[in-house]
Amino acid sequence: xxxxxxxxxxxxxxxxxxxxxxxxxxxxxxxxxxxxxxxxxxxxxxxxxxxxxxxxxxxxxxxxxxxxxxxxxxxxxxxxxxxxxxxxxxxxxxxxxxxxxxxxxxxxxxxxxxxxxxxxxxxxxxxxxxxxxxxxxxxxxxxxxxxxxxxxxxxxxxxxxxxxxxxxxxxxxxxxxxxxxxxxxxxxxxxxxxxxxxxxxxxxxxxxxxxxxxxxxxxxxxxxxxxxxxxxxxxxxxxxxxxxxxxxxxxxxxxxxxxxx
Ligand code: ATR
Numbered sequence: 001x002x003x004x005x006x007x008x009x010x011x012x013x014x015x016x017x018x019x020x021x022x023x024x025x026x027x028x029x030x031x032x033x034x035x036x037x038x039x040x041x042x043x044x045x046x047x048x049x050x051x052x053x054x055x056x057x058x059x060x061x062x063x064x065x066x067x068x069x070x071x072x073x074x075x076x077x078x079x080x081x082x083x084x085x086x087x088x089x090x091x092x093x094x095x096x097x098x099x100x101x102x103x104x105x106x107x108x109x110x111x112x113x114x115x116x117x118x119x120x121x122x123x124x125x126x127x128x129x130x131x132x133x134x135x136x137x138x139x140x141x142x143x144x145x146x147x148x149x150x151x152x153x154x155x156x157x158x159x160x161x162x163x164x165x166x167x168x169x170x171x172x173x174x175x176x177x178x179x180x181x182x183x184x185x186x187x188x189x190x191x192x193x194x195x196x197x198x199x200x201x202x203x204x205x206x207x208x209x210x211x212x213x214x215x216x217x218x219x220x221x222x223x224x225x226x227x228x229x230x231x232x233x234x235x236x237x238x239x240x241x242x243x244x245x246x247x248x249x250x251x252x253x254x255x256x257x258x259x260x261x
Contacts, residue, residue, distance in 0.1 A: 001233050004253035008246045013038065025049050032072070033079050039071040039240045041233075044115060054083035061085045063126070064119045069236040086235035087116075087228070088123040094227030099198045101169050103127035109163060109196065110134050111185045112173035113141035116202055120173045121145050125153040132156055133163040137174070162190040170215070172201040177209030184211045193218035204229055205258060230254055 002015035020028045022045055029050070032040060042050050047066040051057065054067065061067045067083030074080075095101040106129045110121055113136035124132055132149065136142035142160040149158045170193075176185040186193070193199070199215035202225040212222045230251055237245035 001230065001250035001254040001257070002237060005237055005246050005250050008249045009241075009243060011241065013241070020046070022046060022049055026053055029053055029070070029081060032070075033081060036074075036079075037072060039069065039236075041236060042068055042070065047115060050083060053081075055080040056082045058082060058084040060088065064088050064122055066115060066119060068232060069239055071239050084236075084239055085119070086232040086239070088119050089235060090228045090231035091120055091123050092127055093231040094223070094225075095169070095171075095200060097231075098223035098227045099169070099200060099221050101198055101200075103129050105130045106168040107131040107163070107166065108133070109167045109170045109191060110173060111171065112136060112175075113138070113145050114174070117173040118145055120171060120202075121149060122152075124171075125149045125156045125158070128153075129156060131163070131167075132158045133167075134158070134160050135162055136160075162187070165195070167191075167196040168198065170196045170199045170220075172199075172203065172209070172211055175203075177201060177203045177206075177211060180206060182210065184209075184214060186211055186214075188214070193220055196220055198222070201225060202228060207259060226254065226258065 006013040025046055047068050050067040051065060061083040064085045066085055069084040069086050071082050072079050073082060092103055103124060104127060108124055108129050110117060110132060113134060121134060134142040134146050139160060146158045146160040149156060172185050174185045176182045193215050198221040199212060200223050201209050201212050203209050204225040207224055212224060215222045233250060234245040234247055
């Protein structure tokens with residue numbers, strides 16, 4: 001999506017992927033600095049490790065404690081590296097765009113308390129959802145995030161465990177569903193899908209997880225994580241180039257690359 005965007009704006013830039021062993025992350029960042037590279041994205045497990053390796057952190061990276069976008073800035077012979085987080089805003093944009101969900105005042109059941117789950121939980125609370133219920137295979141991790149949220153966002157009703165009432169949104173932030181043989185991350189005996197309006201799965205490959213298929217059958221609005229991937233990229237593009245991203249060009253490049261023609 002970035003290369004399509006560069007081409008469409010006539011920028012002589014390119015985006016390439018490198019597989020970096022976590023033990024070489026610091027050396028890779030210094031290498032990129034020496035090579036005069038404009039910036040890069042990071043994915044797991046580097047998002048947390050990189051926080052300690054930046055010269056400066058944008059508010060977004062401080063808030064979520066994770067860096068997915070890095071920018072080098074050069075002035076008077078020095079190069080500074082700043083870390084950003086574009087994942088969190090992308091969640092809110094994708095939920096609005098793909099499901100019409102307005103977070104303020106919403107009731108949300110969030111599945112997953114790993115890196116993606118924590119970022120989503122913080123974003124949802126900072127957008128002032130009314131209720132946030134956290135469910136995770138390892139309950140202590142959901143309880144830990146719930147305790148942190150209660151302190152930071154006292155106006156949001158936060159619980160660890162399945163809710164009794166109706167929800168506006170169920171959001172999957174676990175990795176369950178990446179493999180076709182994976183079961184659904186939702187225990188429908190504890191929370192039937194008829195009790196939610198909408199279901200979002202952060203997984204975008206496969207395009208339809210078991211959870212999304214069941215949600216569709218139950219008559220829920222559904223969307224997969226492609227919109228999140230798009231919008232974290234749209235924000236990163238602006239950070240690197242200083243120019244508005246050609247969103248529709250990026251969206252169609254992404255769809256073509258992820259799902260084929
Ligand atoms: P990410 O950064 O993508 O969130 P992660 O931090 O490894 O990756 O988190 C993976 C999430 O998927 C966690 O919520 C994990 O549950 P645990 O905290 O109990 O590990 C969840 N997950 C992964 N495999 C799972 C499985 N087989 N069943 C249920 N949950 C699973």
